[in-house]
Amino acid sequence: MDFSAERLSYEKGELIENNLPSHPVELLTNWVKTAVDEKLIEPYAMSFATCGDDNLPSVRTLLMREITQPEDSTGKLGVVFYTNYDSDKGDDILQNPNAQALFFWHSLERQVRISGKVRKISEKKSTDYFHNRPQDSQIAAWVSEPQSGLVTNRDAMESKFEEYKQKFSETSQIPMPKFWGGYELVANKIEFWQGRANRMHDRIRYNLQPDGSWLMERLLP
Known part of the structure; x- marks a missing residue:
């Protein structure tokens, strides 16, 4: 299959420095809100790349659940997601907390790349989120241990789901597994990409400075 002759001209928007905020959280929030308002499918989906001690990069699609401004660091921003701590990505993060997230909204001709360090969020915050999930999703979290582990077939997985469903049928609240919870990618660099005609795309990068301000380039x- 050869796609070398395929071309699209991007002409829906622009990024001009004089029109941009000094803090990237405002622009990121605005772009996500636009994607939501345009009713894009899962506009908060992001590609998330990690690399452990083996130096082999690994990327997967996750759902961002929150945009944050960490209270312990003036000027910083973060994105929160939830997963199994014993997953491959969890192992990578434990070995190397540096990671990158990528949002791409094709119909808006926009992309955002966020680089930073990953840390766990509080157990309370993870627990509150866990209990707000649909009950079947809570049960699935128990089934996923160890996430990415081998399973004989689909039937074995379904059987495990039914076992946990029965186990928790008499409980008023399904407990959150100790191996499950939230992470926050705290950004030190964020790049906004807006497609433009003739491949003269706009790329604006914000770099976090030691004093908590952001340098726009x-x-x-």
């Missing part, structure tokens, strides 16, 4: 396409 334009990158060549």
Whole structure:
């Protein structure tokens, strides 16, 4: 299959420095809100890349659940997601907390790349979120241990789900597994990409400075 002749001209928007906020959280929030308002399918979905001690990069699609401004660091921003701590990504994060998230909204001709360090959020916050999930999703979290582990077949997985469903049928609240919870990617760099005609795309990068301010820079396409 050869797609070398395929071309699209991106002409829906622009990024001009004079029109941009000094803090990237405002622009990120605005872009996510636009994607939601446009009713894109899972506009909060992001590709999330990690790399452990083996130096082999690994990427997967996750759902961002919150945009944050961490209270312990003036000027910073973060994105929160939830997963199994014993997963491959959890092992990578334990070995190397540096990671990158990528949002791509094709119909808006926009992309955001967030680089930073990952840390666990509080157990209370994870627990509150866990109990707000649908009950079947809570049970699935128990089934996923160890996430990415081998399973004989689909039937074995379904059987395990039914076992946990029966186990928790008499409980008023399904407990959150100790191996499950939230992470926050705290950004030190964030790049906004807006497609433009003739491949003269707009790329604006914000770099976090030691004093908590953000340095805005334009990158060549």
